[in-house]
Amino acid sequence: INEPILGADGNVAYIINTTTNITEQILQKQATERAIQLEEILTHEQVLNEELATANEELQAINEELQQSQQDLALLNTELEERITNRTKALAESEAMMRTAIASAKLGTWFINVETREFVSSARTKELFGFYPAEKVSYEAVINQITDEYRSEVINAIETAIQYGETYDMEYPVIGFHDGKLRWVKATGKLYNAEAKKQPHFSGTLIDITEHKMEEIRKNSFIAIVSHELKTPLTSLKAYVQMLAAKAKKAEDPFTAVALDKVNVQVKKMTNLINSFLHISQLESGMIHLDKTNFDLVELIQDRVEEISLTTKGHVIHFQPCKPLLVYADEAKIGQVINNLINNAIKYSPKEKYVDISCSNVDGKAQVRVQDGGVGILPQDKNRIFERYYRVENNQTKTVSGFGIGLYLCSEIIKSHNGEINVESEPKKGSIFYFNLPLSQV
Structure with a gap:
């Protein structure tokens, strides 16, 4: 400091x-x-x-x-x-079993690349089209072996299945490339969408049904011949019955006149049955002929209702006409469809029940509906009701006669006119059968 x-x-x-x-x-x-x-x-x-x-x-x-x-x-x-x-x-075993099953059933297999149209087929498929097992075969080569009348239909079915993913199932004849042999084959297939490392493809199987088809053709030919042969005497019988009925009425013999009217009804039933068998044989052989003309569907329904009403007792047939519906179709065959639907409604309905028929223009198509108050149809039967020879079997239908060909024939006739036919039904509440036809462009 x-x-x-x-x-x-x-x-x-x-x-x-x-x-x-x-x-x-x-x-x-x-x-x-x-x-x-x-x-x-x-x-x-x-x-x-x-x-x-x-x-x-x-x-x-x-x-x-x-x-x-x-x-x-x-x-x-x-x-x-x-x-x-x-x-x-397991997959290897399954594939081995499938190959064994395919070989045992003599099935052919085929594969079409959807994008490139590359065609790969088994040796059996090549054999069915008349090619050699080791021969390289293209899609066009196989298609060319299908007979002319079926070729376009098969091509369209394949393209439709590929485009819309629909199931492909067809029967058609082919001519062997090397052996010239006629064979009938059944082809089935489906579209498989693209997967990992796999392009979309269309594939399926092919089986030889020649023996079955030829047997069916022979059966149809026999039915056609027998039906044709039966028509001639029936026509004569019908003429004689009508002549005798007129004579009985003139002679004021009511018993004979009524009896002959009943015979005439049965003759008509037999004639319709024979015509049905004839039409089925023609349909299945691809020989059915459609004589198309322009006509008013409403007038045809009215005619058929009046004709059936004359011979129907116990049921009331009611037709509600609509505005004229001009269609371009085979009038006789469409009339047969209407007859079958009305007669079925009568057969499967209790007496004193109404059968209602109506018509209308639905989305530019002529629609005809036949409604009954009958026994109705179960769902499992609805899915098969239009199959050939299929009949609903239950206690209510045991007493109803029939061969199961009427609705099948209706379905085929409507389809041949590019139309649709269907049914709505509930058990014990009745059914509504209806079909649509394209309207005439005239």
Whole structure:
């Protein structure tokens, strides 16, 4: 510490300096500070050690979980390998069984690439089209072996199935390329959409149905011949019955006249049945002829209702006419469809029930509906009601005669006119049969 001393004149005469030794205090302070710092370091290290210990524990737990996961993955991998092995083995066995089944059934297989139209076929398919097993065959070459009358229909069916994913199922004749042999085949197939590493393709099977088809053709020919032969005596019988009925009425013999009217009704039934068999044989042989003309469908319905009403007792047939519906169709065959639907409504309805017939223009098509209050149709029967020779078998239908050909014939006639036919029905509540026909463009 410096302290100035003043003289008599008031100026600093000298300075007194006092010095104190504080080394020990400074050292003590520095030691205290180092101790505090060391304590802080030790405290921080302790915290770090505790955090490190916690981290080690967590790391050990994670390591144990990883070890468990690795064990689980190893087990899962082993299980997956076993599954893949088993499925691969099962698939191989299934493919072997399928190949055996295909070979036993003498099925041909084929494959069409949807994008490139590349055609791959089995040796059996080539054989059915008259090619050699080792011969390379294109799609066009196979199509060319289909007979002229079926070729366009088959091509259209294939293209439709590919475009819209519909099921392909057709029967058609082919001429063998090398052997010139006529064969009938049944082809079925479907569209398979693109999958991993696989392009979309259309594939299926082919089977030889020549023997079955020829037997069917012979049967249809026999039915056609017999039906034709029966028509001649029936026509004569009908003429004689009508002549005798007229004579009985003139002679005022009511019993004979009524009896002959009943005979005439039965003759008409036999004639209709024979005509049905004839039409079926013509349909199945592809020889049915449509004599199309423009006519008013409403007038045809009215004529058929009046004709059936004359011979129907116990049922009331009611027709609600609509505006004229001009169609271009075979009038006789459409009349046969209307007859069949009305007669069926009468057969399957209790007496004193109404049969309602109506017509209308639905979305530019002529629609005819025949409704009855009969026994109705079960759902499982509805799906097959238009099949050939199919009859609903139950307690209510046991007493109703028939061969199961009427609705099949109706369906085929309407389809041949590019129309549709269907049924709505509930058991014990009756049925509504209806069909649509394109309106005439005239």
